[in-house]
Amino acid sequence: MPLLICPNCQTGMNEVQRNGVLIDICPKCRGVWLDGGEMEKLLGQVRQYEQEYEAELERYRKQYAPPPTHHRNPYDTDDDEYYKRHGKKKSKLGRLFDLFD
Template sequence: MPLLICPNCQTGMNEIQRNGVHIDVCPKCRGVWLDGGEMEKLLGQVRQYEQEYEAEIERYRQQYAPPPTHHRNPYDTDDDEYYKRHGKKKSKLGRLFDLFD
């Protein structure tokens, strides 16, 4: 006989164990019921996995980090900076209209 009745569909809930936490699940509507402290246990496990994942990413970055780049001239590839320094090249028609300025 089930310990809990699903508040949604009034069906007896089954108790299962996942990662050391007892969870009550409704077989009909798939609803989940967590007793006191079970959510904190699950969240603690998630935090632990996140910390391990971040540590692994940091180890990977340290191992495969690109070498530091030396001075890079930003004007080499940036056309906007070139036009700021030299001005955009005008066409012959544009030069003609400069006569009226």
């Protein structure tokens, strides 16, 4: 006889062990019931996996990071610097008056 009845469909729940934690699962609606402390155990395992993943990702980034480049990106310059090199862009009307110069 099951220890818990599913509050959703009133079916007896099965106790299953996942990652060292006993949880109750409804075979009919697949609902999950966590007793006190089970959520903390599962979240602790998730945090541990996240820390391991972040450490491995950092090691990978250090090992395979592209070498630093010293090239200037022309799109990162200020507008003032662009106008100093290329002059201010003239409007169509301004170009029309250049005919008379």
